[in-house]
Amino acid sequence: MFEAITDEEQRGQVGIGTLIVFIAMVLVAAIAAGVLINTAGFLQTQAEATGEESTSQVSDRLQVVSQSGIVDSGGDQINVTDIDFVVAKAPGAGSIDLNQTSVELIGENGQETFQLDELGSENVSIFTSPNADTVVLTDSSDRAEISVDLGQVSYGNLSTGDRLSVTFTTASGATTTSEIRVPTTLTQDQTSVRL
Known part of the structure; x- marks a missing residue:
């Protein structure tokens, strides 16, 4: 069922490949999180300004x-x-x-x-x-x-x-x-x- 890797060179290459894929996933997630945080901040600022203007217009x-x-x-x-x-x-x-x-x-x-x-x-x-x-x-x-x-x-x-x-x-x-x-x-x- 599990194959044992006996060649030490192959074992290192598989580990580096996994590490590269992991780092790429972390970078993509970080960029996506940054975009989401910036968008959320912009929407919050816009919502606060709209709320203040609406309140002023009524009161x-x-x-x-x-x-x-x-x-x-x-x-x-x-x-x-x-x-x-x-x-x-x-x-x-x-x-x-x-x-x-x-x-x-x-x-x-x-x-x-x-x-x-x-x-x-x-x-x-x-x-x-x-x-x-x-x-x-x-x-x-x-x-x-x-x-x-x-x-x-x-x-x-x-x-x-x-x-x-x-x-x-x-x-x-x-x-x-x-x-x-x-x-x-x-x-x-x-x-x-x-x-």
């Missing part, structure tokens, strides 16, 4: 605390000419730079999109922060007032009964939509109205 959004309008009774019609929003960070959101936030207005007068930094620093301010120069919401207790002059953004005034959809989109892509409906009756004595 880094604004929350509208209140909204009101400035009533102008000049002339023969009573209109809402400005809309004031008080906003805060949504729960779980990171820091939100209001200068990098866009606003989209969709209503009976059409559609208008603009960046908050286009309104000017006097129309976007954080009133709970001691540093009035910044427009970044960093703390959950921060509140910012955003005043939108509808004439300045080329949308037009709102009349009684008008509806308006306002969407805030932060730099990470998270959106918040607020629906506005002007009351059907406005009086000349009113200077502002809750929307």
Whole structure:
């Protein structure tokens, strides 16, 4: 069954051949393992980045605390000419730079999109922060007032009964939509109205 090798020269050659095949297999396995480790590392990095971006896109959004309008009774019609929003960070959101936030207005007068930094620093301010120069919401207790002059953004005034959809989109892509409906009756004595 087993053949005994009596020639010493043949025994050494068989051992060297086996050693060469073994070393070749180890090298191939090492190269394959290196490729797998590099691929796994790349996939892990990509998955972490995707997860962070997805989380930001969902959680880094604004929350509208209140909204009101400035009533102008000049002339023969009573209109809402400005809309004031008080906003805060949504729960779980990171820091939100209001200068990098866009606003989209969709209503009976059409559609208008603009960046908050286009309104000017006097129309976007954080009133709970001691540093009035910044427009970044960093703390959950921060509140910012955003005043939108509808004439300045080329949308037009709102009349009684008008509806308006306002969407805030932060730099990470998270959106918040607020629906506005002007009351059907406005009086000349009113200077502002809750929307």
